[in-house]
Amino acid sequence: MNGDSSGKQQADFDALVASDQRIEPRDWMPDGYRKTLIRQIAQHAHSEIIGMQPEGNWITRAPSLRRKAILMAKVQDEAGHGLYLYSAAETLGVDRAELLDLLHAGKQRYSSIFNYPTLTWADMGAIGWLVDGAAIVNQVPICRCSYGPYARAMIRICKEESFHQRQGFEILHTLSNGTPEQKAMAQDAVDRWWWPSLMMFGPTDAESPNSAQSMAWGIKRFSNDELRQRFIDMSVPQAQVLGLTLPDPDLAFDDASGHWVPGPIDWDEFYAVLQGDGACNEERLANRRAAHDEGAWVREAADAYAAKQAVRSSQAVA
Numbered sequence: 001m002n003g004d005s006s007g008k009q010q011a012d013f014d015a016l017v018a019s020d021q022r023i024e025p026r027d028w029m030p031d032g033y034r035k036t037l038i039r040q041i042a043q044h045a046h047s048e049i050i051g052m053q054p055e056g057n058w059i060t061r062a063p064s065l066r067r068k069a070i071l072m073a074k075v076q077d078e079a080g081h082g083l084y085l086y087s088a089a090e091t092l093g094v095d096r097a098e099l100l101d102l103l104h105a106g107k108q109r110y111s112s113i114f115n116y117p118t119l120t121w122a123d124m125g126a127i128g129w130l131v132d133g134a135a136i137v138n139q140v141p142i143c144r145c146s147y148g149p150y151a152r153a154m155i156r157i158c159k160e161e162s163f164h165q166r167q168g169f170e171i172l173h174t175l176s177n178g179t180p181e182q183k184a185m186a187q188d189a190v191d192r193w194w195w196p197s198l199m200m201f202g203p204t205d206a207e208s209p210n211s212a213q214s215m216a217w218g219i220k221r222f223s224n225d226e227l228r229q230r231f232i233d234m235s236v237p238q239a240q241v242l243g244l245t246l247p248d249p250d251l252a253f254d255d256a257s258g259h260w261v262p263g264p265i266d267w268d269e270f271y272a273v274l275q276g277d278g279a280c281n282e283e284r285l286a287n288r289r290a291a292h293d294e295g296a297w298v299r300e301a302a303d304a305y306a307a308k309q310a311v312r313s314s315q316a317v318a
């Protein structure tokens with residue numbers, strides 16, 4: 001390709017992004033844009049399916065049939081989110097099997113939040129309220145991402161996440177208004193999940209060197225710190241309704257800015273979990289690899305069925 005035509009392609013791409021239109025799979029895009037999206041969408045897809053594990057642990061121990069049915073539906077939703085996102089990644093020219101291999105080899109990440117253990121039933125409430133709540137704040141702007149398939153996948157995902165958040169809030173509300181033991185269990189879960197939820201937005205803007213490029217490409221709309229602040233401002237009044245406290249003695253309302261300002265975040269913990277030192281890193285990956293191996297026969301059966309159908313339809317044409 002000569003310089004003129006690639007310059008024109010870059011200009012067309014820039015114009016599409018600047019006018020807030022969508023880049024579609026058939027469109028030319030810069031290599032860096034494609035690579036960034038593949039990495040981000042894959043990490044997002046991996047997070048959805050690894051995220052099934054901490055809650056899957058509690059399906060058999062849900063306190064009632066109603067809670068069990070809701071939790072099963074929620075965990076199934078997360079599998080569905082993984083599927084939409086792997087499909088969106090495939091429109092960029094990668095294969096889902098390749099992405100799963102990278103996850104299993106530890107070469108692509110998933111959200112560190114899922115490396116924390118789920119110790120009590122109240123954790124199902126705290127995860128729904130805080131982890132799905134943080135996911136919503138992160139993901140709603142991605143509904144306007146410049147890459148069409150990712151943006152469209154996110155619209156449906158966000159609708160389901162909002163149900164997840166409300167079911168978590170309802171679990172905590174019930175426990176918080178229950179016996180003193182139940183209320184203490186709810187408080188303990190919030191104490192353990194609050195800080196990791198704040199870390200879900202990623203490092204501070206100063207430590208997030210790739211954010212500016214992602215913003216220029218229309219992939220990212222708000223900075224990590226802006227989204228984290230939005231989540232804190234949203235969560236403080238909800239905690240008050242729940243009758244639970246947030247485990248941050250420095251958290252205070254700042255009249256000048258109109259925001260709730262948190263105390264310092266323990267970034268050493270964030271980086272330690274990211275590097276593999278979380279309570280559950282090894283367990284999550286081992287479970288994922290085992291599930292993949294045990295599912296080999298399903299993939300083989302699907303391939304055999306597809307091959308049979310292809311022969312049949314070619315015979316029908318002949």
Ligand SMILES: [Fe+2]
Pocket residue numbers: 048077078081157161
């Ligand atoms: Fe999800």
Ligand SMILES: [Fe+2]
Pocket residue numbers: 078132135160161164
């Ligand atoms: Fe969710």
